[in-house]
Amino acid sequence: LVPRLRPFTSTIFAEMTALAARTGAVNLGQGFPDTDGPAGMLAAAQEAIASGINQYPPGPGRPELRAAIAASRARYGTAFDPDTEILVTVGATEAIAASLLALVEAGDEVILFEPYYDSYAASVAMAGATRKVVSLAEEPSGRFGLDVDALRAAVTPRTRVVLVNTPHNPTGTVLTRAELEAIAAVCVEHDLVAITDEVYEDLLFDGRAHVPLGSLPGMAERTLTISSAGKSFNCTGWKIGWVCGPADLVAAVRAAKQFLTFVGGAPFQPAVAHALRAESAWVAGLRDSLQDKRTRLSAGLAEAGFGVRAAEGTYFVCADVRPLGFTDGLQFCRDLPERVGVAAVPVQVFTDDPDRWRHLVRFAFCKRDDVLDEAIARLRRLA
Ligand code: PMP
Ligand code: GLN
Numbered sequence: 001l002v003p004r005l006r007p008f009t010s011t012i013f014a015e016m017t018a019l020a021a022r023t024g025a026v027n028l029g030q031g032f033p034d035t036d037g038p039a040g041m042l043a044a045a046q047e048a049i050a051s052g053i054n055q056y057p058p059g060p061g062r063p064e065l066r067a068a069i070a071a072s073r074a075r076y077g078t079a080f081d082p083d084t085e086i087l088v089t090v091g092a093t094e095a096i097a098a099s100l101l102a103l104v105e106a107g108d109e110v111i112l113f114e115p116y117y118d119s120y121a122a123s124v125a126m127a128g129a130t131r132k133v134v135s136l137a138e139e140p141s142g143r144f145g146l147d148v149d150a151l152r153a154a155v156t157p158r159t160r161v162v163l164v165n166t167p168h169n170p171t172g173t174v175l176t177r178a179e180l181e182a183i184a185a186v187c188v189e190h191d192l193v194a195i196t197d198e199v200y201e202d203l204l205f206d207g208r209a210h211v212p213l214g215s216l217p218g219m220a221e222r223t224l225t226i227s228s229a230g231k232s233f234n235c236t237g238w239k240i241g242w243v244c245g246p247a248d249l250v251a252a253v254r255a256a257k258q259f260l261t262f263v264g265g266a267p268f269q270p271a272v273a274h275a276l277r278a279e280s281a282w283v284a285g286l287r288d289s290l291q292d293k294r295t296r297l298s299a300g301l302a303e304a305g306f307g308v309r310a311a312e313g314t315y316f317v318c319a320d321v322r323p324l325g326f327t328d329g330l331q332f333c334r335d336l337p338e339r340v341g342v343a344a345v346p347v348q349v350f351t352d353d354p355d356r357w358r359h360l361v362r363f364a365f366c367k368r369d370d371v372l373d374e375a376i377a378r379l380r381r382l383a
Helices: 003-008 012-021 039-051 063-076 090-101 120-128 146-156 177-189 248-259 266-278 282-302 330-341 367-383
Strands: 087-092 110-116 130-135 159-164 193-197 222-228 240-244 316-320 360-364
Touching: 003 120, 003 222, 039 266, 063 087, 063 266, 087 090, 087 248, 090 120, 090 159, 090 193, 090 222, 090 240, 090 248, 110 120, 120 130, 120 146, 120 266, 130 146, 146 177, 159 177, 177 193, 222 248, 240 248, 282 316, 282 367, 330 360, 330 367
Parallel strands: 110 130, 110 159, 159 193, 193 222
Antiparallel strands: 087 240, 222 240, 316 360
């Protein structure tokens, strides 16, 4: 393995899911739902297969899916031409990798906010570029917010891209309009491209509204907006994602993407197009149910003795293990399946500054209530 990929040999999700399987633990580590998406979407995929949509789709994605993506972005007041400004990818993961491969190379710097989703650092490394990491700042409320001074301090003449994720994995933070405006101001001032990962765009709680960075003034021409079907429609294994942006940037991403996978997921594309067009009530129900699950698991973790942080959206809540007498979240997560039969994920592995994040672990609540209740009952044995 080449040196620049040696830090990325195995993902924490693979490690913790294997550990959960081996020990029979309740898996609140890797974030994936344990129920299926809307029945109409599942039927549409089956119909697509039965009707012969099984060969290579067009390079940019099937036209009905690109049209549905454009229509779905209209709710934010943003307009994309389905022919030139939207590209279907193999999940958000490929969209992120292809965007970075297209836009940065050796000598260029990419700003990431930590804790960062694990694929970001690996994709920056694959592109041969360098990451500059800005820590989110813990607020007294238990929310992790933007430290704009730290962001400004991270910009250098070599900075090309700022990669933003909201709603944020693993903290559950939803960036506010003011925070996004501050990021936009830095991008405009230094002529940077923003890549935004919005895969949890539908999963915001307590009445919060998602604001795409690309919808702010001065940002449409410099933002690649990435999302995917996995989280909105409980189909993380389908790996249908997309990137939207100005034609020149999307053309660049397409150049990289065509030699990664060329195309993918033919029969799932019409099914996701159906879901984007017709399943918004189902998605609202998913959001409400996840909000309840957030509340349920957060309360259970607090009763079990954790220091529970705010979860404003996503599948995830972070918790401090120190009140239970532990100091290291990684060791805690490696021992937890044997100790009480639950799997979680340490936050420090998503950072360049493990000491700052050592005390935090991430639990996924995108699980049936009975599964959450069983996990809570087991975690209470820690006290
Ligand atoms: N970004 C974030 C923040 C995620 O949490 C995930 C999936 N867990 C992805 C990207 C990957 O999305 P996809 O499965 O569509 O590749
Ligand atoms: N995105 C999921 C999570 O954060 C896992 C995805 C993966 O296993 N790579 O848990």
